[in-house]
Amino acid sequence: MEKSSKSGSRLDRLAAYAGPYRWLTYAALVMSAVSAALSVVPYYYIWRILDEVLAVYPDLESASGIVHNGWMALAFTVLSIAFYIAALMCSHKAAFRISKNIKKRALDHVLGLPPGAFDMIGSGKVRRTIVDSAEATHTYAAHQLPDLAGSVVLPIAIIVMLFFFDWRLGIACIIPIASSMAVMYTMMGNKALSEFMGIYQTALGDMNREAVEYVRGVSVVKTFQQSVHTFQRFKDAIMRYGKFASEYARWCRGRMVAFVVLCNLAFAFLILAAMAINGGIEAADPGFLSDFLFYVIFSPLVAILMMRIMYSSEDGYKVDDGLDRIDELLAMEQLPEPSEPRMPEDMTVRFENVTFSYPGTAAPVVDSLCLTMRPGTVTALVGPSGSGKSTVASLASRFWDPQGGSISIGGVDLREIGSANIARLESYVFQSNSLIKGTLLDNVRLGRPDATPEQVADALREARCDDIVAKMPDGLDTVIGPGGVYLSGGETQRVAIARAILKGSPIVILDEATAFADPENEHLVQQAFERLAENRTVLIIAHRLTTVRDADCICVVDGGRIRETGTHAELMKEDGEYRRMWDDYQRSLSWRVAGVAQ
Ligand SMILES: Nc1ncnc2c1ncn2[C@@H]1O[C@H](COP(=O)(O)OP(=O)(O)OP(=O)(O)O)[C@@H](O)[C@H]1O
């Protein structure tokens, strides 16, 4: 049955999460076992009533023990129920702790993961792992675990009862019960099943994730007039899930039928046995008849109890799988944090021979890169798409630790400064997705949670957001983003810049949005940025070369390396890659002008 070494370790794993409340889990197991043992006692008293009725029949008046035995049957039933309720109370208390602690441990760990890791795993998957695992363990620890204890004790109590009255009838009942248990063991104790359940859960997870991706991408698909078949991955995930689901059903079909039939066969066996013992029911004496009646009442109950045992063991695999997934999450490496974080004095950011590749990929995205950004200057990164510019920006904010070389502020390595201090020193305006769902006030105030609405309004003004504020129906309290007022790419970046201005950190990293629709917006972003850049250490990743023309230092990045460095004038003189980019850019501008003039 289910009490394999694995279920033992499952109990240990759950109890570990229950912490000091683990005794409640064990108390629930004991009380549920007691309840199971008590639950068969009333049948003994019912048998005594039957026995007496048959003995005195038809003179029922002379039966003296019926009332007493009736009360005893009721008392044991109530007692059994009371123990079960107490068991459930304990198991629920423990189960709440267990699911709470699983969530807490997992979230604590997740918070320490490199921020870059979320883009890679998908924050949806992290959420699903934590919520689903906690939920599965809760249901299991609250309900199924106590039932499991009952399901170990109950067969023993049943066997005792079956042999107590008439061993021959007992054997007649035991044969189908034992066979049904054997069938159940081949179903539940099967190693292949637990592996199968793992694959099944993965298929289910994949399908859910692809569904989210599908909904996200619907607008793109519609724009390009593509059919649903573009989402081959989503379709594949559904097909894979469907395949596993039907394989599982097919696998269970025969066994399930055998189990149910055997469970309910006890009754037929009883009649055959009674006829064999007495040479026909009519020939039986009253003593045998009362015993037989007991078995007639008791045997259907056995079938019901067996079903309960089966279902109590079914979800164990979900729990194992959930706990495994949590363990996987907990095994992901966190960013090491210094025991004594240091705060640098000087705000010079320096990359020295930095080499970095994303986890799971071999080729470095940043390759022996050296770069120095001084306070009060603007350093610009330009280069083709995919050359590694955003990666350099994320490394400067310690979204990842590099595999080689060192990144430092004021000569102190980022790993010694620690993530919390880095977050204090730096503002990062992302290439996209800079806003959270909430009001304009909330969004800007992320930069400094204790800022007053007046300070927020000032920051918005400095970031040239007057036109945005003007169109907000509820002013600063208007919800922006999905479900609220829509902001364009350029407007979004200006709000993000206002947030950085409010924060006032000495280091600013700006990953420019790829394209703005109108030159007016572009001009405003440029002005907002100039205001933000004053007297700070600034790294800007620029897509329009006019933005970087005035930068103190322009670095041309290609293939994760810096190919050219200098001011605009110096690089133009050098007649290299930058010069070529600039000429291309000018030509594209003149096309635009020509296009407008036509
Ligand atoms: N999370 C990630 N996991 C794996 N590879 C990544 C990840 N993010 C980026 N890359 C890869 O790293 C390379 C550099 O990407 P990056 O975003 O730094 O380019 P970029 O220069 O900012 O491009 P763009 O100008 O288009 O914004 C690309 O080849 C990209 O595919």
Ligand SMILES: [Mg+2]
């Ligand atoms: Mg980029």
